[in-house]
Amino acid sequence: MIVNLRSLSDVEGNIVDVCGVIKRRLEELALEQKELAAAAEVTESYISQLLARKKLPPAPDRTDIYEKMAKFLKLPSDRLPKLAALQRREELKRDLADPPSPMFREVREVILRKCVPDKERCVPDKERQVREIFERQPFGELEHLITQKLLDVIKKVAKEELNSEDWVHLVARLAGRSYEQTRVTLLEFLDTDICSLSPENCASFLDPLIESWDIDLATFGMEIVLNRRIASGDPRRFEFVETGTGQLGPEPGFKEFLNDRSLSGTATTEEIQLLRNLRFDGRRPTPLYYYRELQSLRDPLHFRDGSDVAMHKRRDPGNTEKQKQHDSRNRAIRRWAKNKIDPRP
Numbered sequence: 001m002i003v004n005l006r007s008l009s010d011v012e013g014n015i016v017d018v019c020g021v022i023k024r025r026l027e028e029l030a031l032e033q034k035e036l037a038a039a040a041e042v043t044e045s046y047i048s049q050l051l052a053r054k055k056l057p058p059a060p061d062r063t064d065i066y067e068k069m070a071k072f073l074k075l076p077s078d079r080l081p082k083l084a085a086l087q088r089r090e091e092l093k094r095d096l097a098d099p100p101s102p103m104f105r106e107v108r109e110v111i112l113r114k115c116v117p118d119k120e121r122c123v124p125d126k127e128r129q130v131r132e133i134f135e136r137q138p139f140g141e142l143e144h145l146i147t148q149k150l151l152d153v154i155k156k157v158a159k160e161e162l163n164s165e166d167w168v169h170l171v172a173r174l175a176g177r178s179y180e181q182t183r184v185t186l187l188e189f190l191d192t193d194i195c196s197l198s199p200e201n202c203a204s205f206l207d208p209l210i211e212s213w214d215i216d217l218a219t220f221g222m223e224i225v226l227n228r229r230i231a232s233g234d235p236r237r238f239e240f241v242e243t244g245t246g247q248l249g250p251e252p253g254f255k256e257f258l259n260d261r262s263l264s265g266t267a268t269t270e271e272i273q274l275l276r277n278l279r280f281d282g283r284r285p286t287p288l289y290y291y292r293e294l295q296s297l298r299d300p301l302h303f304r305d306g307s308d309v310a311m312h313k314r315r316d317p318g319n320t321e322k323q324k325q326h327d328s329r330n331r332a333i334r335r336w337a338k339n340k341i342d343p344r345p
Contacts, residue, residue: 018083019050020055025073039072040065046184056091057084062190064163086114107206111147116212122206146215146222148194149238153224154209157231158186168180170230172255174208199203257290267294312341 028037033051037044042065049055060066060081070077108241111132115127134143148302161167165179185204192201210224224236254276258264264272275290 004203017052018080019088021075021083022069022073023051025075028071031073032109035073040068041180042184042187043178043180046187056191057087058187058191060084062159063187067186082345107147107197107202108143110199110202110207111150114210114212119344129217130215144194145220147197149222149223150206150210150213151192151194151197153226153236154205155190155228156300157209158190158205162186162190167230171204171208174230175204177204214251251278251280251285253285253287254278254290257287260287263287263291264294271297 022036023194025031026033033047034044037047040047046055050057058065066080066084067077069075070080095247112131114126115130130142133140137143167184168182169179171186172179175182175185177185184206185200189201189205192198197206209227209230211227213222213224215222220240222238224238226233226235258272259320267275271294278293279283
């Protein structure tokens, strides 16, 4: 993977990217690549490919390799990370024009093998259902969603354990690799994305870290269970749709309220939004209900503002008592009017 390094050259045309700086510093200190590999705790092959520009330098925020290299090469701690960020930005410009390649079949098989039956919904063959969708829509929305979530969870665990030698040794044993090889694979894995996820990434991290996963094909809610030998914590759960009342749009009564200008003509945008957000369980409010709610929003007796004077006034028991008397008189007047129209013996 060779980068366009025109913007990474000095006035004399010398390359000043990560690889150039490291190679020049090794020559100045009369050091060898294998010594640098040992200091960075990676394989000599990885250093060789990095310095030959066959590998893109890892992202500075996802690795500790630059800190180890800078200490060994006696360089300022921020020199290599800054150059790496610039070099990666140049590479990104080139990659943006390239369409994503289909996912490796080996990667898909590992992901599907980890799918478990949905016992709560009596779906014993969830893997078959998901596989059919994957094959019908290669690298479609569902495959992209599931793979991305699995990748996000594993990356988070790997990044947290990056500096733990015991953890890296454990993963190395499970994958049948050396400590240095696992460090190299880990650095590359933290740098990968869903479009470049490789079978090697799966063998080293996805397969050993993921115990199982399940997805609700109706809501796309997903649960990921990690291998407790390698990653602690409860299963990770993700929801992708709103759950609750199940209302899909505005209430019919609210629409009628908005269409009737005699009821909603004076409502402000803020008041309309408050009324729109009201939710009901099985009950269907009328346009008149929304009109009365609008009047309640405007009644100063129903709210308190930030003024201490206003709050004191509205907390005044005498004020509340006056309102009660007023309401009582109104109810008496309504009863009198009803009896006058329809007197009862």
